[in-house]
Amino acid sequence: AQSVAQPEDQVNVAEGNPLTVKCTYSVSGNPYLFWYVQYPNRGLQFLLKYITGDNLVKGSYGFEAEFNKSQTSFHLKKPSALVSDSALYFCAVRDGSSGGYNKLIFGAGTRLAVHP
Amino acid sequence: DAGVTQSPTHLIKTRGQHVTLRCSPISGHKSVSWYQQVLGQGPQFIFQYYEKEERGRGNFPDRFSARQFPNYSSELNVNALLLGDSALYLCASSPARYGEQYFGPGTRLTVT
Numbered sequence: 001a002q003s004v005a006q007p008e009d010q011v012n013v014a015e016g017n018p019l020t021v022k023c024t025y026s027v028s029g030n031p032y033l034f035w036y037v038q039y040p041n042r043g044l045q046f047l048l049k050y051i052t053g054d055n056l057v058k059g060s061y062g063f064e065a066e067f068n069k070s071q072t073s074f075h076l077k078k079p080s081a082l083v084s085d086s087a088l089y090f091c092a093v094r095d096g097s098s099g100g101y102n103k104l105i106f107g108a109g110t111r112l113a114v115h116p
Numbered sequence: 117d118a119g120v121t122q123s124p125t126h127l128i129k130t131r132g133q134h135v136t137l138r139c140s141p142i143s144g145h146k147s148v149s150w151y152q153q154v155l156g157q158g159p160q161f162i163f164q165y166y167e168k169e170e171r172g173r174g175n176f177p178d179r180f181s182a183r184q185f186p187n188y189s190s191e192l193n194v195n196a197l198l199l200g201d202s203a204l205y206l207c208a209s210s211p212a213r214y215g216e217q218y219f220g221p222g223t224r225l226t227v228t
Contacts, residue, residue, distance in 0.1 A: 004158075034216065043120070043206055043219035044159070090158050094214075101172025102149060102214050106158030 006107035021076040023091030120220035141209030148190040
C-alpha cells in the first residue's frame, strides 16, 4: 500500500540556519512526490514536485528537495531559514500506477518553528 | 488571477443533519478533488471529478457524495452528519486529470 511518513512532528531551527524536513515514501510504481505548506487557517500551498529527472528539485520561496530512490526519501531543504517559514509542512505522493485518478497521499505533517 | 474559492468558510451543524460545501476551481481547471483534514492529521482524499465525471473515490462512506457542474465548480454533500465528520474540507483543482493540485482555503465544519 502507498504511504508517506514524516518522522518528525516538529523541527526547530534558528533563523539563518539551514533546515531539513524529512519525508519517506512507499509506493508500488513510480513515485510522483510533492511538498505543500499550510499556514494557520489557510489551505495548502504548493511548494515543489518531483516527477522525473534531476534528483534535486527547486521550488518556491527558496525551498528545494532531494529525491533519493534507494532510500525512498524526499527531504525538503532550505539553505537559510526565515521566521516567516514557520508553518506546517506536508509531504505527499501520487503513485504513478494509481488507477487513473489524481489521488494524493499525505503524511501527517511536520511543524517547522524558526526562532529569531 | 483568482485561486480556488470555497464556501462557506465556517459551518456549524448538528448530528444527523445534512451539509453542502461548494468549490470554484481556478479558471481553466477541469479537475476538482476533495480532501478531509482532521485536526492534527494530513488531508485524506475523498473524491476526484474530471470533466464532470467521478474519476476516483477514497475510503469514505456513502454518506459522502459530490458532483461537478458544467462550469467545473463542485459540491460536496455529507448526509447524516456524525461528530467525527468535524474537519477542514479542502477542495483542490488542477488543469488536467493529473498534475499538481492547487488548494482552496477550506471549509471548517463543526458537528455538535
